[in-house]
Amino acid sequence: MSRYIIEEVMEGHSVFKDRAKLSIDYIPSKLPHREEEYRLLTHWFRPVLENPRSQSLRVVIRGKIGSGKTVLSRRFGMDVEAYAQEQKTKLLYTYVNCRLEGSFFNVIKFVIRDKLKKMFPGRGYSAEEALHVLMDILDDEDLCLILALDELESIIRREGSDPIYAFTRIQEERDKLAPRLSLISIFREPDCEDLLGSLDKSTLGTLQKNIIRLDGYSTKQLEDILFDRVEEAFYPGSVDHETISLIADIVGARGDARYAIELLERAGVYADTDLSKQVLPEHARKAAAAVYPGVELETLDRLDTHQKLLLLAIARRLKYSKAAYTTTGEVEEFYRLACEEHSKEPRGHTQLWKYLNDLSYDGLILAKISGEGVRGKTTLIGLPGIPAEALEHEIQRVMKAA
Ligand SMILES: Nc1ncnc2c1ncn2[C@@H]1O[C@H](COP(=O)(O)OP(=O)(O)OP(=O)(O)O)[C@@H](O)[C@H]1O
Ligand SMILES: [Mg+2]
Structure with a gap:
């Protein structure tokens, strides 16, 4: 019935050239503002890159949501594998999301089956035994592995520190056998704070020796x-x-x-x-x-008349100019018109400044000082999370109801 819409859309123009480049799974070839951290990671892994069997390394990456932890570790891993291939060293990288795998046992199973393409022994094994199976495979194939454990806090939350302990202990148990397993543990802040605090000192010590902290952008x-x-x-x-x-x-x-x-x-x-x-x-x-609905519409109700008129002016000005920001001068003009429309006497300049501050404090507008240049230094006013047109409509509705 409505199939014509699909045809219409499919034939229509799109601003997108390749939308997959915006997907969360896409790993860009360069990571702006993470070069320093990438470099640090490389320096830490340098011995393993030189000679994979020389040592077993552990690095922690921690940072806030969306700070690039996952993409940094995956980019690094892809580049490391390519480098190892060129150098003809038997070094692999595997990325595992611990939250998705759900348990330490599943993590090991994933590495054995999906990365190493080997039969997994199946049920009846403990996680520690599975880890030994993994090490045996690495020995048999003469492989070394950098394992990235993303969102590791989710497994610690469920299973305590045993899994980490097992990882750190396995190398000691291997005695004269070559080190083959290095770890990148990834934690999201602040979720991990209390968990890391609860780990015993020696586990924490081995885990936390090399830390890369990512600040929000x-x-x-x-x-x-x-x-x-x-x-x-x-x-x-x-x-x-x-x-x-x-x-x-x-x-x-x-x-x-x-x-x-x-x-x-x-x-x-x-x-x-x-x-x-x-x-x-x-x-x-x-x-x-x-x-994220940025504007709580109830807050609009609480504004006094002139605050509403000022906000209305901002919305109209932005709708009219189609720009991201407007200036106080431009807004004042629209404010005076709005006052006229509602038969109100416009307030003075100083009072308007106060209103702007209030609106900004309530999160109804974005106010920032412009950089030097285009318009000199001036206050720029924008809207956070609501289309100008929708806001205009809402204020008019609220004003009518009052
Ligand atoms: N420096 C960067 N350059 C390019 N893209 C980046 C950069 N940092 C992050 N991104 C992109 O931002 C998104 C979020 O990054 P990422 O998934 O790595 O964050 P995260 O720190 O792992 O967050 P979370 O704690 O939610 O897991 C991804 O699409 C990623 O490609
Ligand atoms: Mg992540």
């Missing part, structure tokens, strides 16, 4: 990451620069690259739905509103 860093992705995933010129900055600003202090890339993709879909050839700031606002 700054707005500027997020912009760089987004620029790279835009180039890979979108047709040239189809994402407005302002849209990229706005997305970075919306993500803001969360520093979460995943959220930023999600917003970018969603904004692209809204642009396509709008039949727009460009992804505009309004599409990003729509995307943010759809992912």
Whole structure:
């Protein structure tokens, strides 16, 4: 019945050149702002890269959500395998998500079956025995392995520190046999704090010797990451620069690259739905509103009349200009018009400043000082998580009801 829609959409224009480049599984060839950490990781693993059987190393990567822990370890792993192949050393890398595998036993099973393509002995084995099977295979095949255990906190939460203990002990037990297993343990902060605190000192000591800590990304860093992705995933010129900055600003202090890339993709879909050839700031606002409702509509009710009028002016100004940000001067003009429309006497400049501060404090607007350049230093005003048009509509509704 509605099949024509599918045909219409499929024949229509899209801003996306290759949307898969925005998927969480995609591992970009370069990672802006993680080069230093990548370098550090390489230095730590240098002995293993030189001679895989020389030692067994353990490195911890920890950081906040979306700070690039997974992508850093996977990029490193892919590059390490390629390097080892060139050098003709028998070094492998395996990435396992512990939360998805669910148990230490399943982790080992995954490595044996999926990575090494060997028969897994099956049930009736304990996790520790399975680990011995894994080591035997490595010995038989003369292989070395860097094993990345992502979201390791989920297994520690379920099974305690035994699995980690088993990993750290196995090398000691092997006595004269060559070291073959190195670990990259990945923890998400702050979830892991209490868990790591509960581990016994010696396990913690072996685990925590080499730590790489990833901070959340700054707005500027997020912009760089987004620029790279835009180039890979979108047709040239189809994402407005302002849209990229706005997305970075919306993500803001969360520093979460995943959220930023999600917003970018969603904004692209809204642009396509709008039949727009460009992804505009309004599409990003729509995307943010759809992912996390940024504006609690009840807060609108609590605003006094002039705060509402000012917000209405901001929404209208942004809708009209289609830009990511507007300035106080531009808003004042729209504010005076809104006052006229509602037969209110406009408030003075100082009072408006106070209102802007209040709105920003309530999270209803984004306010920031512009960088030097385009407009000198001035306060820029944008909207966090709601399309200008939707906000305009909401304020009008609330004002009518009052
Ligand atoms: N420096 C970077 N350059 C390019 N893309 C990045 C960078 N950092 C993160 N990303 C991208 O951001 C998204 C989130 O990164 P990643 O999955 O590595 O975060 P994480 O720290 O593992 O988060 P979580 O704690 O939720 O597991 C991925 O799509 C990843 O490709
Ligand atoms: Mg991760």
